[in-house]
Amino acid sequence: MIQQLKTRLNWGNLLPGFMISLFLTVIVGFWTTPALATGVYQVPALSSPSDTWVVEMDDVLSRSTEGRLNNTLSDLAKKTGYEVRFLTVHRLDYGETIDSFAEQVFKKWFPTPETAANQTLLVLDTINNNSAIKTGEKTQSLLTNEIAESVAQDTLKYPLRKGDKYNEAFIAASDRIATVLSGEPDPGAPIEEDNINVDSTFKSAEETNDTSATIIVVVLLIVATVVPMATYYYFQGNRS
Structure with a gap:
């Protein structure tokens, strides 16, 4: 009887500490959970396609940049009929590639050949800066597959390789796409300069956060x- 009483007392004494430990463990688990992945079902529909040019699911662009992109792409659509959308996400679902994701979003937003004919979609996954571009049949007469891939892999990524300069990257991509779809000669990809890389003694913002x-x-x-x-x-x- 005495031994049972001691056991109960021990459990009673340890219970507050156990509850605190359990609470902190839950907090730690929540804190260390990676950012939720993005699936195509989470991408919002184009409720007003004529006014939607930039969809940010990972806020990497400044308001001024979004305004400039919206103006450029809106003017392009009014003058030429060609429509361009930009989409940013932070992390893709497990097993998803940037190409398959872009393809699914393109079909979600433009489900028929008629609605997709004059469309262009440029997608960027900001966690690793992978990008993909999809174009409609009519658009490809000017924005050929070769030029489109160069926009996604060269024009867009060049500023990103210089230090995640997202605003500069999307402005450059927008300007090049608008030039080509306006019927003007392709200005081509940026010429990358071979600079001597000097290791910084300061941590990046991402390293500091980690x-x-x-x-x-x-x-x-x-x-x-x-x-x-x-x-x-x-x-x-x-x-x-």
Whole structure:
């Protein structure tokens, strides 16, 4: 009977520490959960296609850049009938590629050959800067597959390779696409310069965020371990 009472007391004394540990473990798990992936079903429909040119699911563009892109693409559509959309996402569903994702979004937004004929869709996955471009049949008479791929892989990515310059990247892609679809000669991809890379002694913003997150997780894990032990010894000391 005495032994059973001691056991119950031990469990009663340890319960607060256990609850705190459980709570902190849940917090740690939530904190370290990666950003949710994006599937095609999460991409919003074009409720007003004539006014929707840039869809950002990962806010990497400034308001001024979005305004400039909207003006350029809106003017292009009014003058030529060719419509261009830009889409940014942060992470794709497991097993999804940027090409398959872009293809599905293109079909979701433009489900028939007639609605897709004069369309262009440029998609960027910002977690690894993979990009893909899809074009309609009519658009390909000017924006050929070769030029389109060069826009997605060269024009768009050149500023990104210089340091994730998303605003510069999309403006460059928009300007080149608008030039070609306006019937003017293709200005071509940017000429990449071979610069000597000097290792920076400063951490990037992403590295700083990762370091901060790691420190927080370590601290929470330490607290989750120490609090139950401290609680246990505290009650043990009081009992004695």
